[in-house]
Amino acid sequence: MSRIFFDNAATTPIDPEVIAAMTEVMTKNYGNPSSIHSEGRSARAIIEQARKTVANALNCSIGEIFFTSGGTEANNMALKNSVRDLGVTRIISSPLEHHCVLHSLDAIVASGSARVEMVRIDEKGSVDPEDLKAKLASSDEKTLVSLMHSNNEIGNLLPMDEVAVICEEAGAYFHCDTVQTMGYFPIDLDATNVSFLSGSAHKFYGPKGIGFVYINNDNIIKPYLDGGAQERNMRGGTENIYGIVGLAKAMEKAVAEREVRAEKISSLKRYFIEKLTATYPEVTINGNPDQSHFKVLSVSFPESDKGDLLLMNLDLHGISASGGSACSSGIDVGSHVIGHLHPDSKRHTIRFSFSHHNTTDEVDVVVEKLGGML
Ligand SMILES: Cc1ncc(COP(=O)(O)O)c(C=O)c1O
Known part of the structure; x- marks a missing residue:
């Protein structure tokens, strides 16, 4: 059976067309994207094409997409870099976030660099927007709001547009963990003001170990991984070109279907x-x-x-x-x-x-x- x-x-499960796209690149494109010779240039072009696919899907600019090893890294990067580089001293989040967010918050609090407040959650597990507004109004501190778009365990959806407006009006940054919704719900970053969001290919029929973080152009942050100049200096390390191609193919199909x-x-x-x-x-x-x-x-x-x-x-x-x-x-x-x-x-x-x-x-x-x- x-x-x-x-x-x-x-x-x-990985979509067969994703496997085919990855296999083709594995077979033919072994160049290091940082090399200036022909093999390198063609690998670089493949990565930039994939970035364009992701940016088009989200209606943002290609310079705002950075490939990562997945959702965990994307969320770590958004939270830790906004404290380190944007002067955030308070994060408002919820106790129902994924462990990669909750444990990042623990690490931030332990380092003494920012404090965390938890927004009120109602009996069904939804964020109370009035409590979020009240918390934002209670302090002038530089604040990041980190709330997931869909809870991975109970499925609750956050009204992302509404929360984006609340954050904008309060002058707060907004990080949204979109790992469970990426490719499932339309997200238009031209219309919705989000500072950071995250994606992970294996949640939408792509390969594991590849994802991305969207970082709004207004936020100038420093590298998350120190190393070479990959990902426009933001994340050193030779790019996972097969994963990136697989992610883009999976995203393209998720949007089309x-x-x-x-x-x-x-x-x-x-x-x-x-x-x-x-x-x-x-x-x-x-x-x-x-x-x-x-x-x-x-x-x-x-x-x-x-x-x-x-x-x-x-x-x-x-x-x-x-x-x-x-x-x-x-x-x-x-x-x-x-x-x-x-x-x-x-x-x-x-x-x-x-x-x-x-x-x-x-x-x-x-x-x-x-x-x-x-
Ligand atoms: C809501 C949410 N955020 C983040 C992650 C982590 O993503 P990844 O497995 O790509 O590290 C997951 C994985 O289950 C998730 O469901």
């Missing part, structure tokens, strides 16, 4: 919710259903003796899902997001996350198989 992959917020994919995944999620709640009325859905990423569905099951084995039993039945976030070395240490929202709950939470490759037949199988596991 073929496996059912419902863990597409953790990662996505965005509506079709979104429609397919949204209706699959609706079908899953209807079927699951009709079959097991005692399940609860986490997060805010009115503002939710169509690919993420976090479900809590009632306390039961078999609950701890739920993920393992799903895996044994050929179904891949996640206990929360899969970014903590595969060990289910419990989700800080669910823990924050439901600190006393003994229910068992599973994150199902979908792709345009999934089908309603797969949903039927999962809902049926869950019966023996609860």
Whole structure:
């Protein structure tokens, strides 16, 4: 029996056209992009073409896109460089951010260079915009607001445009972790004033270990990695040309197929919710259903003796899902997001996350198989 992959917020399978684009460059373009000879120049041209694809997708300038090793590095760079180079002394964030943001904030606080305030989160896990406004108004300090566009565990979406306006009016920088939404939702950086955002190819059918950070032209920051002059002096190290090509191809397809994919995944999620709640009325859905990423569905099951084995039993039945976030070395240490929202709950939470490759037949199988596991 073929496996059912419902863990597409953790990662996505690489699109065959992406593999083909990468393989072609691997085969033909081994030049170092910094070399001035022909091989080097053609590698450089490939990277700059890829940068253009990303910049076009976001309606920003090519000079604002810097390739990184992924979302973690992009977020580290935005947070740490804005403290080091832009004089930020206060960061307003939320307790539901990804660990790469939360742990960067811990490191910043430990260094004594800035302090962190957490914005109020409502019972469904959404940011309270009034509290954000109040916090911004409470101090004249140079402030960076760091809030994710979609939560990777419960799917809640941030009204990015609204938060961008709030930050702009308060004179604050705005960093948005867009790792889960990049390629899924339109982002127009000409219309929306964001200081930094991040992307990671493996979340939109590209390869792992490659991503990018968008840094608004108004923000002059110094290199994150010291070394050569790569990435216009911002990130030393020979470029991951295969990854960059794969990222650009994946982005190009994500943009071209965005509506079709979104429609397919949204209706699959609706079908899953209807079927699951009709079959097991005692399940609860986490997060805010009115503002939710169509690919993420976090479900809590009632306390039961078999609950701890739920993920393992799903895996044994050929179904891949996640206990929360899969970014903590595969060990289910419990989700800080669910823990924050439901600190006393003994229910068992599973994150199902979908792709345009999934089908309603797969949903039927999962809902049926869950019966023996609860
Ligand atoms: C919201 C969010 N931010 C950042 C990351 C980290 O991205 P990467 O795996 O590219 O380091 C992830 C990965 O799960 C994520 O979901």
